[in-house]
Amino acid sequence: MNNILVTTLGASWQIAPELLGFTNPERYDFFKDNSAVDELRRGYNIESVDETWIISTENQKDIQKLQGWSEKWKLNIKIVICKGINDFSNQQEIEKMRSLIYRVVLKASDTRHQGGKLYLSLSGGRKTMSADMQEAGNLFGFDAMLHVIETKTMGEIRNDTLLGEAGKYANDFMPIIINGKTDPGFIVSTGDNPIASVNFPFDFSKEILTVYDEDNSLAKEVQKRKNQSSQLYSNFYDNIVSKSNARDIFRKLYFLHPELLRKLKEFKIGGHGNEKRDMNILRALPKADLHSHFGGVLSPEEIIQTAIAENVSIQKDKEWQSRAQKAVDTQNIDELQRIKKELFEIKQSDFKLFYEKLIVFFSAFSNNASLFEKLIFGEQSYPIGIEAYQKLGDFQGSSLLQTGNTITKAAELYAKKLIQDNVRYVEIRCSPYKYTEMGLQEEDVVNLIMDVFDNTEKIEYRLLCIIGRDAKHAEIKNSIKNSIKKIENLRKTNERFLKKFAGIDLAGTEGACKPKDIRDDFMPFLEKCIPITIHAGETEAVSNIWEAVYHLSADRIGHGLTLLNNHDLMSRFIDKNIGVELCPSSNDQIVGYEKSENEYPLKKYMEKGLKVTINTDNIGISRTSSSKEYYKAAQLCGGFSLWDCLVLIRNSLSVAFTDRESRIKLLRSFEDEIYDWCLQNETMLY
Numbered sequence: 001m002n003n004i005l006v007t008t009l010g011a012s013w014q015i016a017p018e019l020l021g022f023t024n025p026e027r028y029d030f031f032k033d034n035s036a037v038d039e040l041r042r043g044y045n046i047e048s049v050d051e052t053w054i055i056s057t058e059n060q061k062d063i064q065k066l067q068g069w070s071e072k073w074k075l076n077i078k079i080v081i082c083k084g085i086n087d088f089s090n091q092q093e094i095e096k097m098r099s100l101i102y103r104v105v106l107k108a109s110d111t112r113h114q115g116g117k118l119y120l121s122l123s124g125g126r127k128t129m130s131a132d133m134q135e136a137g138n139l140f141g142f143d144a145m146l147h148v149i150e151t152k153t154m155g156e157i158r159n160d161t162l163l164g165e166a167g168k169y170a171n172d173f174m175p176i177i178i179n180g181k182t183d184p185g186f187i188v189s190t191g192d193n194p195i196a197s198v199n200f201p202f203d204f205s206k207e208i209l210t211v212y213d214e215d216n217s218l219a220k221e222v223q224k225r226k227n228q229s230s231q232l233y234s235n236f237y238d239n240i241v242s243k244s245n246a247r248d249i250f251r252k253l254y255f256l257h258p259e260l261l262r263k264l265k266e267f268k269i270g271g272h273g274n275e276k277r278d279m280n281i282l283r284a285l286p287k288a289d290l291h292s293h294f295g296g297v298l299s300p301e302e303i304i305q306t307a308i309a310e311n312v313s314i315q316k317d318k319e320w321q322s323r324a325q326k327a328v329d330t331q332n333i334d335e336l337q338r339i340k341k342e343l344f345e346i347k348q349s350d351f352k353l354f355y356e357k358l359i360v361f362f363s364a365f366s367n368n369a370s371l372f373e374k375l376i377f378g379e380q381s382y383p384i385g386i387e388a389y390q391k392l393g394d395f396q397g398s399s400l401l402q403t404g405n406t407i408t409k410a411a412e413l414y415a416k417k418l419i420q421d422n423v424r425y426v427e428i429r430c431s432p433y434k435y436t437e438m439g440l441q442e443e444d445v446v447n448l449i450m451d452v453f454d455n456t457e458k459i460e461y462r463l464l465c466i467i468g469r470d471a472k473h474a475e476i477k478n479s480i481k482n483s484i485k486k487i488e489n490l491r492k493t494n495e496r497f498l499k500k501f502a503g504i505d506l507a508g509t510e511g512a513c514k515p516k517d518i519r520d521d522f523m524p525f526l527e528k529c530i531p532i533t534i535h536a537g538e539t540e541a542v543s544n545i546w547e548a549v550y551h552l553s554a555d556r557i558g559h560g561l562t563l564l565n566n567h568d569l570m571s572r573f574i575d576k577n578i579g580v581e582l583c584p585s586s587n588d589q590i591v592g593y594e595k596s597e598n599e600y601p602l603k604k605y606m607e608k609g610l611k612v613t614i615n616t617d618n619i620g621i622s623r624t625s626s627s628k629e630y631y632k633a634a635q636l637c638g639g640f641s642l643w644d645c646l647v648l649i650r651n652s653l654s655v656a657f658t659d660r661e662s663r664i665k666l667l668r669s670f671e672d673e674i675y676d677w678c679l680q681n682e683t684m685l686y
Contacts, residue, residue, distance in 0.1 A: 003050050004052075004111050006119070006120050006133070007053075007120070007121035007123065008054070009079075010125045015124040044177050045143075053108060054066065055129070056081050056082070057085045057086055058082070058083070058084070078210065080100070080104055080210050084096070096214050099220075100214040101129065103202045105120065106136075106196075106200060106202075107202045112143070119144050119146060120142045123147050139184065140184050141185075147176050149176065151173065186257055187222075189259055252675045264646070266641065268639045269634045270634025270635045271635065275631065283421060287421070287424065287627070287652070288649065288656060289616055290556070290581055290656060291581040292426055292429060292615065294410070295397030295398060296393045297410060300372045301369035301372075303362065303372070304372060306400060306409045307358070307363060308363060310405045317357065320357055320361075333374065340375070355437070358395075376392060382588055382589050382592050384590065386538070387509075393621050396410075402436075402437050404448055407445060408448055408452060411453065414452075415452055419456065419458060421626050421627050424669065424670065425653065427461070427462045427463075427656065428462070428463055429464045429507070430465070431465070443490060443494060447496070462500055462501070462656075464533065465501070465505070466506075469518075476513055484525065504533070505532075506535060507535045508535065510540040511540055519551045533555060533579075536554070537559055542569065545569065555579070556657075557573075558583075577655065580605060581613055583629065584602075584633040585629060586621070594636060600637055611651045611654055613651050613655065614652075616629050630645055630648070650667075653670060
């Protein structure tokens, strides 16, 4: 590898500083006793030059002098003469020299790929040659661009052969740096056919002097690409303002180098067996989770930890305690299943007794979380259906989270996992009325959750109140009526709740209650313009999604797996910016995609321009995380690009139930973090 200096020749004295000062400066100390030059070298990490390439017209009288320098000072000089150019008498001659300068700098830039450095000088030659040298540097890159100015009248040096004492004129010159290290410009380095020296070859003769008949081809190619790139601004503008843009992305990313943008679109997540690398990337990216049930956030181990946090005495029923402990110690799954069945039979008639026995039962697993996990999950093959999926949450949610201790502990474990997974925005779904069996009020429940998350840095959160529909029609109507009253009361009396409450979620088994049957009951929510998301199209036909949108004015749809069956409805989603909350792991568990012929709809939703998002549903029940869900989504689709991943992340913020000011703040925070990540990890993407 070599360090190369490229300059143009006007007169020999003009380029003397470069030749004698930067070519092996330790030996030929042209700038001896010049501390300013030493500081310049250190500041810009300028190293000794191994070769100097000099570009000249044919009529230069000082070419012979340069050859004398080469012999006297043993300088490695290569002189390139542009054939047929004596002086610049017309535009054609200027363009021919420009093309040769481009060609020589392009050739010299190869040294950078081999670990060397390239320096460019503007001190010699006509003004047009200096301008073309500067432009060549902007096109092909360099490590430093310098100029040399005179500090006194130069009459003496102009007539000197410069073959005498080295350093004689050291203090009569002052090198200055025009620009530091610069990468190649995007118009020559991007796309499927970047400009390379192999396509525009240049070879020196074996002698010190090379006469080259330039054909202008390189300058013409550069100009062609400049003309094409003139549309860059308008393309950028179209991308960020077009309402029909199906691939909405963080706008700041358009300021990345186009080659890096291309790599983001080519870099594949999932489908290639490099799970560790992909998961590291996904964990590093900021994410939002719009569909996350508080009642399903705990893993088996965390259920035990949460139960132990409760102060219910485990001495109240020693016989029950002994029975549970014996079943755990002997790993008797059949007996544990019988105990579970008895527990939930007690729950139907005496919740307090159930709760005490439940805490005792959990405590028996304090040193055997793996057995508890086996009890919950057993041996399952997908799909398991919605009912079996819901039963996986029997041991948490409203069964466990009934006291200040358990709710606080669960919220802390939940928040910790979100932070570790770099989830920066979350909409927490819960049914406060279900957590009041042991004496808490609904306001106590939301305050306990908010206490934890208000003290959790880096997470912006909102609360969604769930309306359940797994009951008789009259009970559902009564539940909606009571929820409306309590939510409105909390909004009036609890300032924190007013700020954090974001909307309503109609959840539960789709077939249990049709949206059209509760339209009138939902009217108070609609009248107050409260955002609504509805579980639809997961296990039922697309007609259920239609009802959710047209009867209950849903702003988002939970799951929405059957939307492809109604293209007119899909168009409505696009026009009205209705979000779709896919939850890949639970979708696979319930419906089955990974091991069946069913096609996961994510890619087609993205191609159509839907604001589709990736979410967790129940991180404990599905044993997942936001990052894992993105990877799972990629697997179900045969892989998607990192660019697609960023589109999905931005979609989440686009349809989040938050105010405009908070949304803008989140968008800026996310795009700054993602932009910086792209710059810091550019080499990995290549």
